[in-house]
Amino acid sequence: MEAARDTMIEQQVRTWNVFDDRVLDVMRQVHREVFAPGYGELAHMDAPIPLPHGQTMLPAKLHGRILQSLAVDSNDMVLEVGTGSGYLSACLSRLAARVRSLEIIPELAALAKTNLLAVAANNVAVELADALQLQEQSAYDAIAVTGSLPIYDERFQQALRIGGRMFIVVGQAPVMEAWKVTRTGEREWQHESLFETIIDPLINAPRPSTFVF
Incomplete structure (x- = not known):
């Protein structure tokens, strides 16, 4: 597993322009296979990993880009939208002071709690909630929407x-x-385009209207 993890980091994550040593170190420390039970070394492959209810765990290279872009430090309060099986939550937990993670699917929220307990990510709170009902203002130093x-x-x-x-x-x-x-x-925000990608939409996310002629 350690060899598979190193290969993942060197051939997938680093080659996708992730050079932050803190991020790479965290991805070495957090055992990805814990969050993809039954997949073994396949948990480190360059592809989404299937999860219950048709959901997926994002590829490691995308997790690396998320972590690098957020530049989380040890005093930060972080919000994660879409816990999945908890892998990104565990990575964030090693960088931040506290992580609040919202998951809309009960089975995934329960799975994530079990996985996070297994890796002693004790500063992560997983909540069953629809993040599209979020009403908080000025509450977080970093937000990852997965x-x-x-x-x-x-x-x-x-x-x-x-x-x-x-x-x-x-x-x-x-x-x-x-x-x-x-x-x-x-009342000011800066929006920076990082790269193009394709990931599944959040459950309940509004879609543009479809015109029928």
């Missing part, structure tokens, strides 16, 4: 503190963009 938004929703950027950073994917296949959103003032 499902895409076909239509951008400003509720997540409103939840950032000044100086806070958010990773989010916006658009519909075949054209989706990963953004880094930084709150620079009370």
